[in-house]
Amino acid sequence: MKRLLIPLAVAGLSAAVLVQPASAEPRWATDNLQPKPADAYGAAYFWLDSNGAALRKATQYHLDAQDVPKLVTSQSKGAPDGKPGMTGPTTTSKPSTAKNVNLPKTIGKVFFLDKSGHYRWCSATSIQSRNRNLVATAGHCVFANGKDDVYDKWVFVPGYYQGKAPWGVYAGAYAFTAYDLDTYDDYDGDFAFVAVHNGFSLAGEKEVSHNQFKAWAGDKWVKPREINAQEFLKCQLNLGECWSEGEDKPADLVGPDYPGAVLEKVEVNATTYKDAKIGKGQGFKFGEPVVEQVTKPQWDAYRGPGDKGTGPDKLGNYTITHYYTQKWVKPGTSRKYYEAHYIIGFAKDLGRLGDVVGGQGVAWNQPLGQTVTAFGYPADPHPDGDKAFTGVTPKWCAGKTGTKTYQVNTFRVDTHQVLKCSMTGGADGGPWLMKYNNGKRTGYVNGVTSMFHDNDGNGRIDFISSAIFDSEVADVYNKANYAATKSIVGPHGELLK
Structure with missing residues (x-):
């Protein structure tokens, strides 16, 4: 990245102590999301209410660009700016021997309200941290165009599928990103780490x-x-x-042209019907006479104005002929x-995110050309209009990252790493897992999807790009690593203060 960074001097981030000159600008930015339990509960309840209606209503977030951003090679090999390091993953998944790629439980969606109030989502993953409460995603999925502003009602739903939150909802408390993204909207730092409260689910009423x-x-x-x-x-x-509420008020007779007038029918005798006018008006005929076939007891009991005739017809059937006129009224109230x-309403505390679904490791200052598996929920159509993905289930790409860095002038990017991949928008924020173990479903996050590119110009996304996880990323991660969060509901389902 663009600023002079001080490399980490120790292998364990949780023990790292960083010192920088007093005159230097900070390398991270921190903003509150929903640190108070009441606000966090409200955000999570907003998405869970009505059987996850808001979750299903949400659509993928779109980058603020009219065209697909263009990649320009910088001819730089992106040498690490400090010592390489990593922190190991944690997992709650049972090892598997399946030959196909196993989807990690850590993968999920983040949901939030954008600045226009639209329901949006991006991809994300749970990562290792000392408090087992961190989520990694793209910075633009947390921070609104940089500028020291964050999105509302931000939550993480691991394992999301069709409006369901199988492992609960985790409301964001504190967000951490690169100073340049937060201050200058510089996508060289398009990543974020979010400390989340304990997860919870609704448990009845x-x-x-x-x-x-x-x-x-x-x-x-x-x-x-x-x-x-x-x-x-x-x-x-x-x-x-x-x-x-309201009052008892009878209906008033009005003309047929009175605003809000309602037409009712009134049963009358044959003579009144015969004398009534044809057309639209108070007391005018209402349709043609209606012949009703009834049983003998019904015929005997009938005392209305309709015509019973003199008895059964030639076939022994009993009928009553009804006559109606119009009645125009202004409806009354009651x-x-x-x-x-x-x-x-009760809520159930599900515990810390890392204890529930595990957390991927994090790696920084690794050489380019790493073999990675990238996960996400792609949903956007390709530039040519073909919609290959639905965003309902996570997808993946695997391969080696490019050995050179790339520029994206539209978003002030000088050094992005790239991966050949056809996933589209909606997958942004999804992790690039280095050294992915298919059996354990764990690896090391060495990037998160930031942008999508049509490098050969054929109307199809063929590359995705990510910020390079260097010393600045490690520094922000170290800061986020100490963020403490807690449960927002008590043992009886009550909201804690």
Whole structure:
């Protein structure tokens, strides 16, 4: 990257102590997402409510570019700017002997509201950290065009599939990225590490008394139930929570051209129907007479204005002929009565992200030309309009990264690493895993997808690019590594303070 960096002097990031001149600009930027439990709970509940409706509504985030960004070789071999290092992965997955690529449990989607209020998602992964609470993704999936601003309601959902969160939702607390991305919108630093709170899932609801409702610290709401006037009176006598809305007001007769007039039909006798006019108006004929076939008991019991005739017809059938005229009214209203029912919602704490799904390792200052497996949820169509991916399930690409760095002038990129891959937008933020172990489903994050490129100009994405994980990335990771988060719900499903 562009700034003079101080290499890490120790192998373990968690023990590293970095010193920089007082006059130097910081190499990282930190912004709050939802550090308070109430805000974190609200963000996670927003996505989980109504059986994950908001999750299913979200669409992939799009880079702010009219055309596919162009790659320009910088002819640099991207030599590391410090000593190589890595921190090992953790895993909860059982080893596998499958020959196909096994999808890691750590892979998932991050969801957030963009600055226009649209529901968006990117790809991401859980990574190793001392507090087992870090997510790695693209910086543009957390920070809104740099400029010291972050997206709202940011959460991570590992293993996301069709609106489901199999291992819970993890609300973001603190976000860390390169100073240049946050300050100058420089995509050489298009990466982010986010410390997340403990995950949780919704665990049902229960109707409680008013006192229990007032004492409950978690999610709660009043559910109204409509009752009749007698039940309303009884509720008031028992000092219950009940109320009424509206008023009893009869319908008024109006002309057919009155705004909001409603047409009703009135049954009349044959003479009145015969004398009524044809057309549209108060008391005018309403359609043709209607002949109803009835049983003998029904015929005997009928006392309405319709014509019963003199008895059964030649086939022994009994009929009644009904006649209708028009009635134009301004609808009346009726008072409605309601009684309050108090509902509390439960949430279940699922623990730290790394304890639930594990975490990939992180590697920095590795030479280019590494064999990596890149994961993500591609969804955008190719530039030629072909939509090869749905974004529903994660996909992967494998190969060696380029041995030279590339520039992307549109996004102020001087040194990106590239991988030949056809994944499209939606996969941004997904990890590039070096030394991927298919059996353990673990590796070392040595990049995250930043941009997509049509290098040969045939209307198909053929390369993806990532920030180079160098000493600056390690420095930001070291800062994020110390971020402490906690559970946001207690053992009884209540919201903690």
